[in-house]
Amino acid sequence: MADTDARATIIDGKAFAAGLVDRVTAASARLEAAHGVKPGLAVVIVGEDPASQIYVRNKGETTARAGMRSDTHRLPDTTSQAELMALIATLNADAGIHGILVQLPLPAQIDSSAVLDAIDPDKDVDGFHVVNAGRLAVGLPGLVPCTPLGSTMLLKDRLGDLSGLNAVIVGRSNIVGKPMAQLLLAENCTVTVAHSRSRDLPAICRAADILVAAVGRPEMIKGDWIKPGATVIDVGINRVPSADPVKAAEGKTRVVGDVAFKEAAEIAGAITPVPGGVGPMTIACLLANTYTAACRAAGVEPERLDA
Ligand SMILES: Nc1nc(=O)c2c([nH]1)NC[C@@H]1CN(c3ccc(C(=O)N[C@@H](CCC(=O)O)C(=O)O)cc3)C=[N+]21
Numbered sequence: 001m002a003d004t005d006a007r008a009t010i011i012d013g014k015a016f017a018a019g020l021v022d023r024v025t026a027a028s029a030r031l032e033a034a035h036g037v038k039p040g041l042a043v044v045i046v047g048e049d050p051a052s053q054i055y056v057r058n059k060g061e062t063t064a065r066a067g068m069r070s071d072t073h074r075l076p077d078t079t080s081q082a083e084l085m086a087l088i089a090t091l092n093a094d095a096g097i098h099g100i101l102v103q104l105p106l107p108a109q110i111d112s113s114a115v116l117d118a119i120d121p122d123k124d125v126d127g128f129h130v131v132n133a134g135r136l137a138v139g140l141p142g143l144v145p146c147t148p149l150g151s152t153m154l155l156k157d158r159l160g161d162l163s164g165l166n167a168v169i170v171g172r173s174n175i176v177g178k179p180m181a182q183l184l185l186a187e188n189c190t191v192t193v194a195h196s197r198s199r200d201l202p203a204i205c206r207a208a209d210i211l212v213a214a215v216g217r218p219e220m221i222k223g224d225w226i227k228p229g230a231t232v233i234d235v236g237i238n239r240v241p242s243a244d245p246v247k248a249a250e251g252k253t254r255v256v257g258d259v260a261f262k263e264a265a266e267i268a269g270a271i272t273p274v275p276g277g278v279g280p281m282t283i284a285c286l287l288a289n290t291y292t293a294a295c296r297a298a299g300v301e302p303e304r305l306d307a
Pocket residue numbers: 055101102103104105126146237255274275276277278279280281282283
């Protein structure tokens with residue numbers, strides 16, 4: 001691709017996500033035409049974090065472009081737990097809303113897990129509710145967290161059958177690492193979940209045919225941690241000072257992943273870039289989950305969307 005040093009195939013998450021959004025758009029139009037149901041997503045944002053505002057705006061725009069209903073609820077950062085719970089109760093009861101996303105992180109006065117677990121699990125398009133975590137763990141249909149879902153789609157698109165491959169996930173969060181482990185286990189991978197307390201992380205990573213980096217530490221995973229030919233999925237989106245010291249001094253930033261991309265691309269067989277890799281898949285999968293939730297609410301079998 002553009003980087004002539006790179007040996008690895010650069011996995012174009014942005015392009016795959018655009019295709020997925022197109023398929024969701026078409027499937028949603030057919031759902032509306034046949035059953036009179038227009039998928040509806042409600043996004044709730046509490047406070048004024050500028051980065052969060054950007055994500056919320058992107059989600060809202062993409063949802064509208066896909067022909068879905070998209071409501072954004074912006075609440076002040078002084079919002080109480082009770083006020084947020086009341087909004088969620090209203091959205092749970094609204095038949096025109098099939099998906100609810102409460103943007104994280106929430107302000108300190110709010111108990112996040114209580115809020116997430118107040119969302120109707122069948123409208124929980126983030127897949128963060130304990131019921132959906134449980135469904136995923138035991139193999140029942142539910143709603144699957146968007147970032148691991150999108151990462152798995154990219155892996156299957158690139159590798160086909162994942163059976164028997166060694167998958168190493170670095171990071172054990174409830175929103176990425178743990179659900180990613182469940183999805184790859186369901187694909188018959190041999191799954192290792194490594195984390196900050198793991199001993200000899202480089203050696204663990206070097207055994208990986210599939211390496212998923214989801215730690216939130218800029219460029220922590222080095223090129224010599226990667227097995228030659230491995231497929232690397234970089235989930236990290238870290239804002240760091242610009243590489244140009246003059247721009248950095250002006251406060252300019254750039255976005256990097258959890259993987260030292262340039263050196264990793266010399267060794268890996270394929271790698272997702274940041275930006276343009278997993279991030280766009282997260283938003284596309286949010287729309288896919290909203291479509292799936294709308295179909296289930298209408299008692300309609302969702303169309304396949306993953307390819
Ligand atoms: N309840 C909840 N669900 C979320 O899914 C959730 C959340 N809270 N809180 C914030 C994080 C962050 N997040 C991103 C999604 C897409 C991009 C994305 O598309 N990034 C682009 C652009 C990156 C850039 O240039 O800034 C890319 O990677 O190419 C980024 C970040 C979802 N989040």
